[in-house]
Amino acid sequence: MDKTDFYNLNLKTPKGDTIRMDSFKNKVVLIVNTATKCGFAPQFKGLEELHQKYKDKGLVILGFPCNQFQNQEPETNDSIEEACEINFGVSFQLTEKVDVNGINTHPVFRYLKKELGGLFGKRIKWNFTKFLISKDGTPYKRYSSFTKPSVIEKDIIKILN
Template sequence: MNFYDLNVKTPQGKTIEMSNLKGKAVLIVNTATKCGLAPQFDGLEALHQQYKDQGLVVLGFPCNQFRDQEPETNDTVEESCRINFGVTFQLTEKVDVNGENTHPVFAYLKKQLGGLFGSGIKWNFTKFLVTPEGKPYKRYSPTTKPAKIEKDIKKLLKV
């Protein structure tokens, strides 16, 4: 299995095939609108705006596994993120990032890029950067601000 074998659904149930992202750097983040780290939405949106035309795709995966900090539903999460945080990058359906129902994208990324304390996701806003060739490149902690990832994005996009 590789990254391009995976897919995820949008909040509306449409399938996003990772194979359609070949040639693009992909930043995958588990998000939560009521988390203390939610101001990172601003930084993620800034990266999206700055590098989307050079080949960056930001994918936000809403997740409610950490202290119920994502109360939004698939029907409301996009509007909430747009109104409250100005998000225009692609969000997915709500997913689990740990446990028996871990979404396959996170199961794959955790296996490829284990964390400091094992492969489990410890909190909201854990980030994974995937190369334009579909290779998991780097994992970033929840507290790593999106601006700190910019140098790696620029390296992968060769800008």
């Protein structure tokens, strides 16, 4: 795969509308697998702060809700956006619930795990694993669940400029 393959991928919103990744050309994209009942859920606040600070400068944050880790995402596609807004103030784009590992791995995560294997190889170890994509669609860096959004800010600034 080359970097343009990122732009051939799609995602679906919780309401089922398709968003094409090529709509994010020339933008920096931060992709995160999220879960509202996860111990890392307070990171929603930090992600939202990054979103508010850099959305007008070319940052797009995409939250992919995932229930593969101890059932920490009990919300449905119908309730996920409202729950994230009410509980965490989230206004960045969320997707439908997805799998990030296994046979039904979402194509975005299949691609990102191939490009940025990480400490645990091709697997996603837990919720709030983050992937930063440069403006030309190149996967730039993978961050663990423990990495707070504020730590990623320096890399976002670097590749936005």
